[in-house]
Amino acid sequence: xxxxxxxxxxxxxxxxxxxLVAMEKKLDVFGVFIIAFVTAVGGGxxxxxxxxxxxxxxxxxxxxxxxxxxxxxxxILFVHQLKHFRKSLFLFDTIGIGLYxxxxxxxxxxxxxxxxxxxxxxxxxxxxxxxxxxxxxNEIPVIFRKEIYATVCILGGIIYFVLIQFPIDGTIAYIAGxxxxxxxxxxxxxxxxxxxxxxxx
Amino acid sequence: xxxxxxxxxxxxxxxxxxxLVAMEKKLDVFGVFIIAFVTAVGGGxxxxxxxxxxxxxxxxxxxxxxxxxxxxxxxILFVHQLKHFRKSLFLFDTIGIGLYxxxxxxxxxxxxxxxxxxxxxxxxxxxxxxxxxxxxxNEIPVIFRKEIYATVCILGGIIYFVLIQFPIDGTIAYIAGxxxxxxxxxxxxxxxxxxxxxxxx
Amino acid sequence: xxxxxxxxxxxxxxxxxxxLVAMEKKLDVFGVFIIAFVTAVGGGxxxxxxxxxxxxxxxxxxxxxxxxxxxxxxxILFVHQLKHFRKSLFLFDTIGIGLYxxxxxxxxxxxxxxxxxxxxxxxxxxxxxxxxxxxxxNEIPVIFRKEIYATVCILGGIIYFVLIQFPIDGTIAYIAGxxxxxxxxxxxxxxxxxxxxxxxx
Numbered sequence: 001x002x003x004x005x006x007x008x009x010x011x012x013x014x015x016x017x018x019x020l021v022a023m024e025k026k027l028d029v030f031g032v033f034i035i036a037f038v039t040a041v042g043g044g045x046x047x048x049x050x051x052x053x054x055x056x057x058x059x060x061x062x063x064x065x066x067x068x069x070x071x072x073x074x075x076i077l078f079v080h081q082l083k084h085f086r087k088s089l090f091l092f093d094t095i096g097i098g099l100y101x102x103x104x105x106x107x108x109x110x111x112x113x114x115x116x117x118x119x120x121x122x123x124x125x126x127x128x129x130x131x132x133x134x135x136x137x138n139e140i141p142v143i144f145r146k147e148i149y150a151t152v153c154i155l156g157g158i159i160y161f162v163l164i165q166f167p168i169d170g171t172i173a174y175i176a177g178x179x180x181x182x183x184x185x186x187x188x189x190x191x192x193x194x195x196x197x198x199x200x201x
Numbered sequence: 202x203x204x205x206x207x208x209x210x211x212x213x214x215x216x217x218x219x220x221l222v223a224m225e226k227k228l229d230v231f232g233v234f235i236i237a238f239v240t241a242v243g244g245g246x247x248x249x250x251x252x253x254x255x256x257x258x259x260x261x262x263x264x265x266x267x268x269x270x271x272x273x274x275x276x277i278l279f280v281h282q283l284k285h286f287r288k289s290l291f292l293f294d295t296i297g298i299g300l301y302x303x304x305x306x307x308x309x310x311x312x313x314x315x316x317x318x319x320x321x322x323x324x325x326x327x328x329x330x331x332x333x334x335x336x337x338x339n340e341i342p343v344i345f346r347k348e349i350y351a352t353v354c355i356l357g358g359i360i361y362f363v364l365i366q367f368p369i370d371g372t373i374a375y376i377a378g379x380x381x382x383x384x385x386x387x388x389x390x391x392x393x394x395x396x397x398x399x400x401x402x
Numbered sequence: 403x404x405x406x407x408x409x410x411x412x413x414x415x416x417x418x419x420x421x422l423v424a425m426e427k428k429l430d431v432f433g434v435f436i437i438a439f440v441t442a443v444g445g446g447x448x449x450x451x452x453x454x455x456x457x458x459x460x461x462x463x464x465x466x467x468x469x470x471x472x473x474x475x476x477x478i479l480f481v482h483q484l485k486h487f488r489k490s491l492f493l494f495d496t497i498g499i500g501l502y503x504x505x506x507x508x509x510x511x512x513x514x515x516x517x518x519x520x521x522x523x524x525x526x527x528x529x530x531x532x533x534x535x536x537x538x539x540n541e542i543p544v545i546f547r548k549e550i551y552a553t554v555c556i557l558g559g560i561i562y563f564v565l566i567q568f569p570i571d572g573t574i575a576y577i578a579g580x581x582x583x584x585x586x587x588x589x590x591x592x593x594x595x596x597x598x599x600x601x602x603x
Binding site for chain 3: 223224226227228229230231232233235236246250253255256257260261263266277336337338339
């Protein structure tokens with residue numbers, strides 16, 4: 001139940017980020033909805049396709065489609081008020097990527113995949129909705145250019161796999177993974193930490 | 202047999218729309234063929250992947266690959282004459298989206314998915330070939346910007362699911378779904394109906 | 403073992419081509435790695451998804467992820483020296499597309515698909531990593547515009563299917579397919595052979 005609430009809040013935050021990018025591109029209502037939808041569920045969909053978990057997640061749980069539909073309607077109607085909620089949305093988004101990373105890792109473990117692949121699946125779950133959003137809006141994905149977003153998911157995944165080597169409860173390691181991602185992202189944004197620049201010369 | 206003829210005509214119309222977009226981008230012969238191919242089969246392929254119907258449809262029925270190959274050759278040779286067939290092509294295209302929407306809905310029902318997901322799959326079957334075409338040609342998909350195309354598929358899907366609540370024959374509801382999509386699209390284009398503008402301010 | 407060496411050399415060459423395109427777009431380290439990764443494994447991943455071979459190939463063999471990771475690090479550190487290896491890289495790349503085409507055809511045969519679909523899968527394996535690379539970098543795929551790359555894979559596939567009609571050993575036909583692709587590509591590049599121009603008027 002607690003996870004479901006976080007999941008829905010994360011879905012709302014991801015969908016709103018899709019609405020904002022789509023409206024900047026002046027898409028019509030249908031376009032805005034599709035962009036919001038792929039931003040929210042695209043990462044998990046790609047993960048499910050690669051693992052072979054079909055029909056993919058959102059097809060079996062229509063709650064996501066309804067959540068996104070309502071989010072899009074509300075976001076379009078109150079788009080000028082959205083900036084007042086920027087901090088809340090950033091927080092939901094951050095909590096969302098923490099949870100989604102761990103959900104992706106868990107699905108990888110269920111499919112008996114190795115840790116490195118599980119971490120890749122977790123990172124994908126949390127960040128590839130945004131990649132598909134940017135591709136559909138004809139932009140080079142922002143997480144390939146500047147946001148220290150995926151790196152945080154990878155580090156959180158590594159922390160989780162290190163923790164479960166020790167005799168601690170699985171749920172605690174799971175929650176520690178989520179919290180470490182949230183903490184690292186907040187710190188990275190606060191202190192403007194970015195990946196090392198590889199274009200020195 | 203009757204459905205197969207419509208299916209082939211729709212495939213031809215979709216493939217030609219791919220050829221035209223690809224030639225505007227000055228792609229080479231291989232590029233034109235691939236764009237025509239994804240325009241024609243991309244929507245159904247995405248649907249099959251999401252449901253888990255693999256190998257996907259066109260891999261089990263080479264008739265599509267041959268139809269598209271011949272269409273591309275003829276379309277390239279007679280590209281300057283294509284404008285004389287614009288009305289026929291628009292008609293085939295419209296009949297195609299009616300049929301493809303219902304084919305997608307049917308595949309969703311076979312996979313025991315809920316009506317809203319079935320309608321999403323039908324709309325995807327009819328319209329996401331064009332989305333993939335536009336992405337490969339480095340454009341924001343036209344159906345996200347102006348064409349009232351997907352909306353018509355959604356409405357046709359709703360009509361179908363309303364009809365099957367009543368004690369009428371399944372085939373009649375199926376054909377009514379197709380015809381309602383065709384009628385709505387023709388009316389929408391004739392009266393230049395578009396989605397409400399969300400960029401008032 | 404011999405095939406594995408070729409496979410790894412091809413993976414390195416493909417990954418480096420991804421690094422070069424990504425660095426031209428000034429992507430950050432994470433972006434460069436993802437582009438290198440999809441360039442190297444994207445074609446095979448798409449093939450596995452369409453056939454239904456999931457989890458897809460690279461998820462079951464982490465050697466690819468490690469090979470690409472090391473390649474990316476070395477390529478970024480020595481990017482200015484890479485031009486001295488252009489000829490070797492072109493050779494690895496060419497050997498790679500020969501092998502990948504035949505691997506794709508073999509996977510198609512295992513799934514009991516018809517020759518034309520097998521050839522499509524082989525061509526996809528060898529060339530669609532580059533398509534996904536270009537899409538993620540917001541470019542129209544280069545193989546749709548000028549490179550005589552996919553055509554060579556298709557011809558090599560046809561040669562293979564002609565050969566296995568005769569009473570010759572399967573392995574010989576397989577190697578003949580690879581060698582014919584390598585030879586045709588080298589000739590095409592040396593003599594600047596391109597597809598016929600369809601934009602005469």
